[in-house]
Amino acid sequence: MFETLTGPAIFVHLAAIMYVIAMLIREQLILRLFILAGTGLYIVYYFTIGDVPLWEAIFWSVMIGLTNIYSIIVMSLERTTFNMTDEEKVILGKFSSLNPGQFRKLMKVGQAQDANAETLMTIEGKHSDYLYFLVSGTCRAKRGDVTFDINESCFIGEISMLLNIPATATTLLETGGRYIVWSKEDIEKLQRKNPNIGIALSSIMKLDLAEKVSKSVRVA
Numbered sequence: 516m517f518e519t520l521t522g523p524a525i526f527v528h529l530a531a532i533m534y535v536i537a538m539l540i541r542e543q544l545i546l547r548l549f550i551l552a553g554t555g556l557y558i559v560y561y562f563t564i565g566d567v568p569l570w571e572a573i574f575w576s577v578m579i580g581l582t583n584i585y586s587i588i589v590m591s592l593e594r595t596t597f598n599m600t601d602e603e604k605v606i607l608g609k610f611s612s613l614n615p616g617q618f619r620k621l622m623k624v625g626q627a628q629d630a631n632a633e634t635l636m637t638i639e640g641k642h643s644d645y646l647y648f649l650v651s652g653t654c655r656a657k658r659g660d661v662t663f664d665i666n667e668s669c670f671i672g673e674i675s676m677l678l679n680i681p682a683t684a685t686t687l688l689e690t691g692g693r694y695i696v697w698s699k700e701d702i703e704k705l706q707r708k709n710p711n712i713g714i715a716l717s718s719i720m721k722l723d724l725a726e727k728v729s730k731s732v733r734v735a
């Protein structure tokens with residue numbers, strides 16, 4: 516077998532070595548790059564092995580290679596902030612348990628809004644269908660007789676979502692504030708399709724809650 520190492524057969528040996536190395540790698544992106552190299556070497560082999568290239572084998576190898584390249588591009592995009600706005604990059608900093616691809620999926624089901632007037636977000640004791648992330652501005656909140664401000668870069672509506680209870684406060688965003696709003700139903704659908712996003716989002720909301728508690732003062 517190995518006496519053919521100098522002819523076109525060298526390519527089939529190299530291709531197989533690429534595949535064997537790929538099978539030892541867990542990291543998807545690197546694994547796929549080795550498979551791609553192997554596929555390229557197989558194509559060279561099919562071109563050079565006989566008087567006539569093995570077109571059927573070449574055709575399917577090219578198809579496999581193109582499919583692999585498509586997945587490599589999708590995976591690479593999922594790991595980078597390419598094409599994100601500056602605002603999205605800042606929000607991603609807060610959502611650090613999500614990778615950029617998961618974050619894009621979450622943002623796709625949400626809507627960025629500017630408050631052109633005072634905007635009521637939650638009503639104490641009432642179920643809310645929405646989760647908000649306050650990008651900028653201040654939200655006035657009232658719980659019982661106590662009023663307080665909630666400042667930017669945090670969630671509004673995460674307590675009722677995490678505990679599945681009515682809103683614990685009435686919250687009103689001042690005019691000019693900016694926020695992202697998600698329908699809880701859309702988030703639940705997304706979580707069912709991507710359980711990892713659900714786990715990451717709930718840990719981000721818990722962290723947000725811990726930060727709020729760490730800054731809160733006892734008022735009564």
Ligand SMILES: Nc1ncnc2c1ncn2[C@@H]1O[C@@H]2COP(=O)(O)O[C@H]2[C@H]1O
Nearest residue numbers: 637670671672673674675682683684727
């Ligand atoms: N003490 C607090 N500090 C900061 N934010 C609060 C406080 N109490 C309630 N909230 C926010 O107000 C929201 C009202 O709806 P939720 O209870 O779903 O989630 C609540 C929090 O996002």
